[in-house]
Amino acid sequence: MAGTILHVMNYAASYRGNFMDSLSSLDGELQKEGKQNIYLFTQDARSEGAMSWIGEMQKSGQVVEFLSGNRGQDAKLIKRMVKEHGVVLVHTHFITMQQYLAVYQAVLGTKLPVVMHMHNHSKEAGNPVKNVLRRFLYSRCIMVACSESVFHSLERDYPGNEKYAIDNGVNFNRLETYASVSNRDFGLPEGEKAFLIFGFDFFRKGVDLAVRALDKLRKEGHPYSLLVSLSTNFMAVEDHIVEILGEMPEWVKIIPARNDVATLYNYVDLFLSPSREEGLPYSVVEAGYSKCSVVMSDISAQKYLKIPYGYWFESENVEALAGQIVKAEQEHGEKVANWDAAKEAIREQYVLEVWSEKMMELYRKILA
Numbered sequence: 001m002a003g004t005i006l007h008v009m010n011y012a013a014s015y016r017g018n019f020m021d022s023l024s025s026l027d028g029e030l031q032k033e034g035k036q037n038i039y040l041f042t043q044d045a046r047s048e049g050a051m052s053w054i055g056e057m058q059k060s061g062q063v064v065e066f067l068s069g070n071r072g073q074d075a076k077l078i079k080r081m082v083k084e085h086g087v088v089l090v091h092t093h094f095i096t097m098q099q100y101l102a103v104y105q106a107v108l109g110t111k112l113p114v115v116m117h118m119h120n121h122s123k124e125a126g127n128p129v130k131n132v133l134r135r136f137l138y139s140r141c142i143m144v145a146c147s148e149s150v151f152h153s154l155e156r157d158y159p160g161n162e163k164y165a166i167d168n169g170v171n172f173n174r175l176e177t178y179a180s181v182s183n184r185d186f187g188l189p190e191g192e193k194a195f196l197i198f199g200f201d202f203f204r205k206g207v208d209l210a211v212r213a214l215d216k217l218r219k220e221g222h223p224y225s226l227l228v229s230l231s232t233n234f235m236a237v238e239d240h241i242v243e244i245l246g247e248m249p250e251w252v253k254i255i256p257a258r259n260d261v262a263t264l265y266n267y268v269d270l271f272l273s274p275s276r277e278e279g280l281p282y283s284v285v286e287a288g289y290s291k292c293s294v295v296m297s298d299i300s301a302q303k304y305l306k307i308p309y310g311y312w313f314e315s316e317n318v319e320a321l322a323g324q325i326v327k328a329e330q331e332h333g334e335k336v337a338n339w340d341a342a343k344e345a346i347r348e349q350y351v352l353e354v355w356s357e358k359m360m361e362l363y364r365k366i367l368a
Contacts, residue, residue, distance in 0.1 A: 003088030005030065005363070006081055008040045008067075008103055010094040014049025014231045015259035018282040018352075019093075021171035025356045038063035038085055040078065042099065049231065053259075071102045078106035088367055091115040097134075104137060113366050116141040120279040121301070122153040135160070142366060144359075147280035149300040164362060168280040169355025172347055175289055178262035186253050192225045193329060196268040196292070198257075198283055199228040202240045206274030206297060211244055211252065213274075213322040218251060222326065226272075229264065231257040265290030269332045274313070274321055278302060284310075289346045293328045293335045295321070306349050308342035309335040 007023060027037040043066055045054060058064050063085060067074045081087060090103060090112060100116075107114060116138065124131055135158060143163040145151035151165035183190055195214070199207040207228060214224050230237060234254060242248055258264065265271060271287035273296040278284075280301055287294045288307040296302045297315040311328040313320040335342060 002035070002367070004035060004085045005037050006040060006078070006085070006087045006090045007037055008078070008090060008092045008095060008099070010042045010044075010096060010099060012042060012044035012047055012050045014047075014052070014257060016053045017259070018170055018286065020053070021174065022169060022352060022355060025169075025171065025352050026359050029356050029360050036063075038081065038087070040065050040067060040081065042067050043069050067099065067102065071098065071105065074099070074102035075105035078103060082106070082112065087112070089113050089115060089363065091117060093117045094119060100137070107140075114141050115144055115366070117144045117146070118150050118154060118279065119146050120277060121150050122157040124157055131157070144362070147301055148304070150279050166355060166358045166362070167350070168282060168285075169352035170282055170285045170289070170350050171352045172289055175262040175265070175286060178260055178266050181263060181267045186227060186255065188225050188251075188253065192223050192251070194225050194227060194268045195270040195272055195325070196227045196229060196264050197272045198230075199237055200230050200233050202233070202237050204275060204277050206276055207237065208240065208244055209274040209316065209318055209321055210272045211241055212318045213325060214251070215245060215249075216318070216322050217325060224325070224329070225251040225253070227264065227268065228252065228254045229257050230254060261286065262290060265292050268292050270295055270325065270328050272325070273297065273302065274315075275299060275302070276315065285346060285350045289343050291336060291339055293332050295324050295328050306345070308338075308345050
């Protein structure tokens, strides 16, 4: 396999996260063959938070550039990067249609393969004409689904595309180091049971469902509190909570996301994932590997995850969510007692190296 892989991504989180760890692992495999990844981020990634880690990539000598947001200029940029770095394949992540059109324009008239990584389920447009147009524009893409569930949505919406399912992998090594924190660090009273949810996309992540369920349980006398970890949308999330509860209660704490996420997973008793939509959520697997138990909706992307001490509930059902929260909390001691066995079971299923190897196999097949 010759040449360089250009990753074009709409990713601007304030921390690297498992997504960038995955690409770094893949880069390590490429370098064994004298190859490399290079990276093209969107303009949003120039934010202070994202640049804290992207700057480190630049200092280490990795090739990093940024889209401008102008389709014509961005197409020229992609063409230049392809020529300068000997790019043999373009791999996209999370990009919008507008961003994809810059890629499309750049590769038009060439045989350069384009891999579109689908990190969430495909959704049919309401307008049939838009569906036809989208199928036409994406027709040259080789699609990679992050889970079997996402793969089935691609089979429905893009029957003519070459497509593969490669389950996300997790960098478990970064979960082995964490700090010891207490309720006091988050302004919670002693004796409160703390739970964690990621809530940058308030309704997709089901934060509204979690807030309603915990409000019900607190009124029944359960001392449960909720940490809502965010990398963005702080005011919007607070406004949504106030709309639901009429106030911002003391038992809900909005906290900034942190790269040492294991500190949070191992502090709380439960991680909540009442999501309405997921591809294959890194966070659920990471939490399952950690000391906390996991309560999650039974959407297709989560229903078949192999998570020891995982508790599923009917999606959208607040009563069912509340019931599983109580059950998971009551049985949390069993998870702690059998933590080593739970970790080993998850590592065998979702270790990052397996993902990297499968991606390398796919690259070799495409470029053969």
